[in-house]
Amino acid sequence: MAWRRQLERLLEVGRLNNVMLQVMPLHSETHSGMDGRIELLKFADGTAVGRSDGAFNGRPTSDPKQLRILELRYGTIRAQALPPRESLTFIENLLGET
Numbered sequence: 001m002a003w004r005r006q007l008e009r010l011l012e013v014g015r016l017n018n019v020m021l022q023v024m025p026l027h028s029e030t031h032s033g034m035d036g037r038i039e040l041l042k043f044a045d046g047t048a049v050g051r052s053d054g055a056f057n058g059r060p061t062s063d064p065k066q067l068r069i070l071e072l073r074y075g076t077i078r079a080q081a082l083p084p085r086e087s088l089t090f091i092e093n094l095l096g097e098t
Helices: 002-014 064-080 084-097
Strands: 038-042 048-052
Touching: 002 084, 038 064, 048 064
Parallel strands: none
Antiparallel strands: 038 048
16 A cells, blocks of 8 residues: 555656656666666756765765766666656556556
């Protein structure tokens, strides 16, 4: 039952105008997110900081070259994932099966 509530909440949030939810299909055996989460923070003053569990020993970085690597990895993950509309449909289908 908890799983169903989680899926319902994902659908609710995924339908918000300021949210873009994407699901990584299970048939993607390997993808750029396998090394763990990626966090990128960009600030109004043009500075940025990022970190990834699988890069740079998991330590935060503000080095432009390392940030670019994280941005490219993030972009690859998004390209490999289902588009937002298909992701919501995927979750709806899962709910229909539960």
